[in-house]
Amino acid sequence: xxxxxxxxxxxxxxxxxxxxxxxxxxxxxxxxxxxxxxxxxxxxxxxxxxxxxxxxxxxxxxxxxxxxxxxxxxxxxxxxxxxxxxxxxxxxxxxxxxxxxxxxxxxxxxxxxxxxxxxxxxxxxxxxxxxxxxxxxxxxxxxxxxxxxxxxxxxxxxxxxxxxxxxxxxxxxxxxxxxxxxxxxxxxxxxxxxxxxxxxxxxxxxxxxxxxxxxxxxxxxxxxxxxxxxxxxxxxxxxxxxxxxxxxxxxxxxxxxxxxxxxxxxxxxxxxxxxxxxxxxxxxxxxxxxxxxxxxxxxxxxxxxxxxxxxxxxxxxxxxxxxxxxxxxxxxxxxxxxxxxxxxxxxxxxxxxxxxxxxxxxxxxxxxxxxxxxxxxxxxxxxxxxxxxxxxxxxxxxxxxxxxxxxxxxxxxxxxxxxxxxxxxxxxxxxxxxxx
Numbered sequence: 001x002x003x004x005x006x007x008x009x010x011x012x013x014x015x016x017x018x019x020x021x022x023x024x025x026x027x028x029x030x031x032x033x034x035x036x037x038x039x040x041x042x043x044x045x046x047x048x049x050x051x052x053x054x055x056x057x058x059x060x061x062x063x064x065x066x067x068x069x070x071x072x073x074x075x076x077x078x079x080x081x082x083x084x085x086x087x088x089x090x091x092x093x094x095x096x097x098x099x100x101x102x103x104x105x106x107x108x109x110x111x112x113x114x115x116x117x118x119x120x121x122x123x124x125x126x127x128x129x130x131x132x133x134x135x136x137x138x139x140x141x142x143x144x145x146x147x148x149x150x151x152x153x154x155x156x157x158x159x160x161x162x163x164x165x166x167x168x169x170x171x172x173x174x175x176x177x178x179x180x181x182x183x184x185x186x187x188x189x190x191x192x193x194x195x196x197x198x199x200x201x202x203x204x205x206x207x208x209x210x211x212x213x214x215x216x217x218x219x220x221x222x223x224x225x226x227x228x229x230x231x232x233x234x235x236x237x238x239x240x241x242x243x244x245x246x247x248x249x250x251x252x253x254x255x256x257x258x259x260x261x262x263x264x265x266x267x268x269x270x271x272x273x274x275x276x277x278x279x280x281x282x283x284x285x286x287x288x289x290x291x292x293x294x295x296x297x298x299x300x301x302x303x304x305x306x307x308x309x310x311x312x313x314x315x316x317x318x319x320x321x322x323x324x325x326x327x328x329x330x331x332x333x334x335x336x337x338x339x340x341x342x343x344x345x346x347x348x349x350x351x352x353x354x355x356x357x358x359x360x361x362x363x364x365x366x367x368x369x370x371x372x373x374x375x376x377x378x379x380x381x382x383x384x385x386x387x388x389x390x391x392x393x394x395x396x397x398x399x400x401x402x403x404x405x406x407x408x409x410x411x412x413x414x415x416x417x418x419x420x421x422x423x424x425x426x427x428x429x430x431x432x433x434x435x436x
Contacts, residue, residue, distance in 0.1 A: 001024065001074060001198060001199070001201075001202075002024055003238075004198045004201055004234070004238065005022035005023075005024070005198055018172065018176055018186055018187055018188050018189065019188070020078050020079050020081075020082035020090060020186065020188055021078065021081075021082055021085075022078065023078065023081050023082075023085065024074070024077050024078060024081055025077055025080060025081045025084070025116055030114050030115050030116055031077070031114075031116070033114045034073065034077065034110055034111060034114040034116055035073055035077075037060075037061040037063070037064075037069055037073065037106075037110065038061075038069060038070055038073055038202075039060040039061070040056070040057065040058060040060065040202065040203075040206050041057040041060060042054060042055070042056055042057070042206065042207075042210050042211060043055040043057055043354075043355035043356075043357075044354075044355075045351050045352070045355070045394070046351065046354075048379060048382060049382050049383070050390060051382055051387065051389070051390055051391070051392050052390060052391055052392065053351075053378070053392050053394060054211065054392070054393050054394070055352075055355060055393075055394050055396050056203060056206065056207070056393055056394065056395050056396060057355070057357070057396045058070070058203070058228075058395060058396055058397055058398075059357075059371070059396050059397070059398055059399055059400075061103075061106070062404075063106045063137070063139075064099070064102050064103045064106055064137070065368065065398060065399060065400035065404055065405075066099045066102075066103060066368065066370070066397060066398035066400075067200075067228060067395070067396075067397040067398060068099045068100045068102070068103035068104075068398075069103050069106070069107070070199040070200065070202060071103075071195060071196040071198075071199035071200065071227075072100070072103035072104045072106065072107040073107050073110075073199070074195075074198065074199045075092070075104065075107070075190050075195050076092070076104065076107035076108055076110075076111050076116075076122070077107075077111070077116065079092060079111075079117070079122055079188060080111050080116040080117040080121075080122055081116075082186070083117050083121045083122055084117075088184060088185070088186050089120070089121050089122070089123075089183070089184055089185045089186065090121070090122050090123075090185070090186050090188055091122075091123045091124065091125060091179075091185050091186070091187050091188070091426070091429070091430065092104060092108065092122075092123070092124040092125070092188050092190055093124075093125045093126075093127075093168055093171070093172050093187050093188065093189050093190070093426070094124070094125075094126055094127070094168065094189070094190050094191055095126075095127045095128070095164035095165045095167070095168040095169075095191055096126055096127070096128050096132070096164070097128065097129065097132045097135070097161065097224070097309055097310050097311070097312045098128055098132035098133075098135030098136055098309065098310060099135065099310055099368070099398055100191075101126035101128055101136060101153070102135070102136060102137040102139075104124055104126065104190070105124055105126065105137075105139050105141050105151065106137075106139065108122060108123070108124045108141065108151065109139060109140055109141055119146075119147065119150060123150045123151050123429070124141075124151050125151065125152050125153075125154065125425065125426055125429065126152075126153050126154065127154045127155075127156060127164045127167060127168045127416065127422065128153070128154070128155055128156070128164060129155070129156050129158070129161035129163075129164055129309065129312065130155050130156065130157045130158075131161055131306075131309040131312075132161070132309045132310075132312075133155050133407070133408070133410070133413060134367070134407050135309065135310070135367060135368070135407070136153060136407060136408040136413075137405040137406070137407070137408065138405070138406040138407060138408045138409065138412075139408070142408055142409075142412045148412055149428070149429055150429055151429075152414055152425050152426075152428075152429050153408060153412065153413045153414065154413070154414045154415075154416040154421070154422055154425055155413045155414065155415055155416065156416055156417065157415060157417060158417065161309065161312040162312050162313060162314050165191060167416065167418070167419055167422055168189060168191070168422065169189055169191075170419045171419050171422040171423050171426065172187045172188075172189040174419060174423060175187065175423050175426060175427070179426070179427070179430060183430045183431070185430055187426070193227060193230065193317075193318065196227040196228075196231060197227065197230050197231040197234050198231065198234070199231060200227065200228045200229075200230070200231020200232055200234070200235070201231050201232070201234050201235030201238060202231075202235065203228065203231065203232040203235060203395065204232050204233075204234075204235025204236045204238075204239060204246060204249075205235055205239070207232075207246075207247070207393065208239055208244060208246050208247075211247070211393070213245070213247055214247045214390075214391040215247075215248075215391075216247065216248045216249075216250055216330065216389055216391070217247045217248070217249060217250070217389065217391045217392070217393055218250045218251070218252055218331065218378075218387060218389040218391065218392045218393070219232060219249050219250065219251050219252065219331075219393050219395060220252045220254060220374050220375075220377060220378045220392060220393070220394045220395065221251070221252070221253065221254065221374060221394075221395040221397060222254045222255070222311070222369075222370040222371070222373040222374040222377065222397060222398075223253050223254065223255060223262055223311075224255075224259065224310065224311040224312065224313040224316065225262075225313050225316040225317075225318045226251075226253060226262060226316070226318050226322050227318065228395060228397060229251050229253075229322065229325075229395075230318060230321060230322065230325075232249065232395075233249065233325055236249055247391075248329060249329060250326070250329055250330035250331040250389060251322070251325060251326055251329070251331035252331055252332050252333065252334065252377065252378065252381060252387070253266065253322065253326075253331070253332075253333040253334070254333075254334055254335075254336060254373050254374050254376075254377030254378075255311060255333070255334075255335050255336075255373075256305060256306065256307035256308065256311055256335065256336060256337070256373065257296075257297065257300060257302070257303060257304055257305045257306075257307070257335055257337060258304055258305060258306040258307070258311070259311050259312060259313060259314055260273075260276070260296075260335045261313070261314055261315055261316060261319065262316060262318075262319050262322060262333060263295065263333035263334065263335050264276070265319040265320075265323060266319070266322070266323050266326060266332075266333045267295060267333060269323075271314070271315050271319075276293075276296060276303070277290040277292040277293040277296050278290065278292070279300070279303050286301070287299050287300065287301055287339060288300050288301070288302070288303055294334075294380075294384035294385075294386060295332070295333060295334050295335065295386070296334075296335045297335060297336060297337035297339070297340055298340070299337065299339045299340065300337035300338070300339055300340075301337070301338065301339060305337055305338060307336070307337070307338050307341070307369055307373065308368065308369040308370070308373070310368065310369070310370060310398065330389075332381065332386055332387075334377045334380060334381050334386065336373050336376045336377050336380060340376050340380060341363075341369065341372050341373060341376045342363055344372075344375065344376045344379060345359070345363050345372065347379075348372060348375050348376070349361075351375070357396075357399070359372070359399070359401075360401035360402070360403070365401045365402045365403070366399070366400075366401050367400055367401055367402060367404075367405075368398045368399050368400045368401075369399075370396075370397045370398035370399060371394075371396050371397070371398060371399035372399065374394050374395065374396070374397070375394060378392060378394060
């Protein structure tokens with residue numbers, strides 16, 4: 001990780017000029033304890049129509065159950081090292097559809113508990129759409145009144161869920177200089193590909209160390225912007241540069257109908273929804289059907305179905321890079337529906353059981369659908385003759401149910417309809433800290 005950060009040129013314009021640098025804390029017991037949550041495992045899922053399926057389990061932190069743990073730990077570690085090196089306090093600011101916010105908050109809490117930084121030195125503000133508030137995990141950061149005010153959760157009530165990114169970025173651009181001058185606090189807007197790509201190189205390293213070499217391997221991932229796969233690609237290139245011979249990767253993007261932008265861009269060169277197949281409504285079943293394009297659901301309850309608010313990014317800036325990778329190396333994209341996921345659900349429970357991961361008995365209790373989407377996507381793709389590769393690695397990027405967490409109480413969140421609201425929340429948090 002240190003070497004990857006040293007090589008990567010940080011795009012300071014992408015983070016409002018407030019990047020905290022790329023240095024990590026010195027190795028030692030505190031850092032080891034802090035990084036203990038970053039566990040990964042590989043599990044065999046058996047064969048399906050002649051393909052060997054394996055799971056790259058990135059969901060092993062019981063306080064998040066998603067892959068967002070890995071980049072979050074590195075982001076917060078860099079912030080803690082900045083505090084140690086400069087004495088300047090840091091407030092991390094991030095928009096999120098839920099999982100990233102939960103993981104970053106968990107990393108901040110872990111930094112406090114392991115001594116990398118104190119609550120007075122390091123805090124976090126997250127901005128999530130209202131549709132995702134139920135995915136935000138409660139935490140000791142909101143159980144205590146002082147911690148709750150220092151680490152605010154803002155909820156945007158508008159219908160355009162992706163707008164939380166522009167709101168958070170605009171607030172940082174507007175307020176960073178003034179808050180730095182008044183309170184000695186650096187606001188750090190962390191939603192930048194560079195902050196995630198390095199952490200996700202670990203996927204390629206684990207693959208290289210623990211899986212047999214193959215002629216090619218298809219990597220399957222439920223994606224919004226595909227940061228994880230771009231990180232895997234960086235890891236593959238770093239392995240090759242170091243003299244190793246990594247298995248050539250091919251990538252299968254899995255999305256839902258509401259935000260199928262990466263699949264549309266890959267297949268048609270545009271995110272225009274007019275390129276989607278025409279669906280026929282069947283009044284007898286209440287479902288829409290199509291059989292023109294195997295890359296899209298054959299059956300769905302809605303042609304704009306939002307299967308999981310985790311996937312909220314429209315027109316992702318990463319599409320051109322992923323399109324080029326898949327065009328050069330191979331791969332594809334597929335969109336799944338809730339109907340298809342539910343049809344596969346009993347099979348997926350049986351498939352996952354030997355790995356020790358148990359899906360909720362009732363699909364209605366599932367709150368994070370990434371893993372189910374990815375598995376449904378690869379099985380559909382195989383059944384529809386879209387997969388040539390015999391070796392498949394499914395990136396298990398997230399899965400949790402109602403029994404795994406308690407949602408953050410509504411009264412512990414702030415409503416923010418615009419940049420002014422966000423600024424007021426940030427100022428209140430930091431001014432309260434200043435008088436403590």
